[in-house]
Amino acid sequence: MSSQLPEPSADERAHSDRLLTHLREEIASHGAMPFSQYMERCLYAPGLGYYSAGKTKFGEAGDFITAPELGELFARCVVNATYPVLALLGSDADFLELGGGSGAFAEAALKAFAEASSLPGHYYILEPSADLRERQRERLATALPADIFARVQWLDRPPEQDWQGVLFANEVIDALPTTRFALRDGEVYEEYVALDGEGRLMRVDRPADALVSGAVRHVERDIETEFANGYRSEVLPQLPYWMQAIGGSLRAGLMLFIDYGYVRREFYLPERNDGTLRAYYRHRSHNDPFYLPGLNDLTASVDFTALAEAGNSAGFGVAGYMPQAQFLIGSGLQAAFEQAYEAAPDEAARYRLAQEVKKLTMPDQMGERFQAMLFARNMDVVPLPAELLEADQGDRL
Incomplete structure (x- = not known):
């Protein structure tokens, strides 16, 4: 995937590496972090997050164009x-x-x-x-x-x-930093971000807490459908707050x-079984949220x-x-x-x-x-x- 995207400059890569170092240190100290927390760090970490740093975001010179x-x-x-x-x-x-x-x-x-x-x-x-x-x-x-x-x-x-x-x-x-969830054997799991044996970011699923599980079950009741085994998507349990x-x-x-x-009912269609999460880098959309953290806009529908x-x-x-x-x-x-x-x-x-x-x-x-x-x-x-x-x-x- 990343080979199809423009190469970052040396300064951009160094910027992303600084955020990546902070993420690794935080995960090493406190354990795997919920994806919503990872997304929050990537977008808003002071001086390092996508929206907090000085890189042009909007228009032809940025990563996307808004209305x-x-x-x-x-x-x-x-x-x-x-x-x-x-x-x-x-x-x-x-x-x-x-x-x-x-x-x-x-x-x-x-x-x-x-x-x-x-x-x-x-x-x-x-x-x-x-x-x-x-x-x-x-x-x-x-x-x-x-x-x-x-x-x-x-x-x-x-x-x-x-x-x-x-x-x-x-x-x-x-x-808004979104929660990613998955269904496994009828149970709700929440997606976390951890480190593999070589210090690379990786996805792991953990049993969801009552807030996340309740939000997912509410969606199932409302659309009158149980999510299939392996179904993965997003939910914003914090949206009312x-x-x-x-x-x-x-x-x-x-x-x-x-x-x-x-x-x-359209958001959670059966065929949309990996959610709507996307990353945007220089007007190109891709699906790897771990690619160059801090340089990509991460969004979910x-x-x-x-x-x-x-x-x-x-x-x-x-x-x-x-x-x-x-x-x-x-x-x-x-x-x-x-x-x-x-x-x-x-x-x-x-x-x-x-x-x-x-x-x-x-x-x-x-x-x-x-x-x-x-x-x-x-x-x-x-x-x-x-x-x-x-x-x-x-x-x-």
């Missing part, structure tokens, strides 16, 4: 869907973005909010990575007028005080999550039924669920495209806009692979666009 990196249309549609909520809640309504990426979304969204005369009181970015936070700050300080940039504040933890407004997360759930942590202080407003994934359950348990109601293409179309994609097309300076820019729409909406691109889920809380009326409400597929959950 905001394609252009401004995605952010403008999100603004179209959410600014009526901010307007209804009043001048003290805020906007909170989880994981600001390169800052591309915040830049485009704040410009669109300003054009709609609906700027939030504050635009919060919850960004645990100091490196990404600084990149975002530099970008937004350069791109935005001073009075708009002054509304941007960075957080390293969810708000503790009650607030109202909109919480938005694009490709965040897939990066995470949802309460990030959304618990939102006393009134809307949450919008966009990510790739499936409803539960989202069980949107589990996300709905977590939102409900945190006191929110599902206000809408649909593929990304339907969300964007229902949120004014056509009008946003036409406006941008008319303002485009040349044919090359118009071509890029057309390609952007295709990537965002085509079924074999992001249109069907990505899903949008909206939650509402303490709102007598949820002022979403009528086209968006008509596109709801919540009955599939």
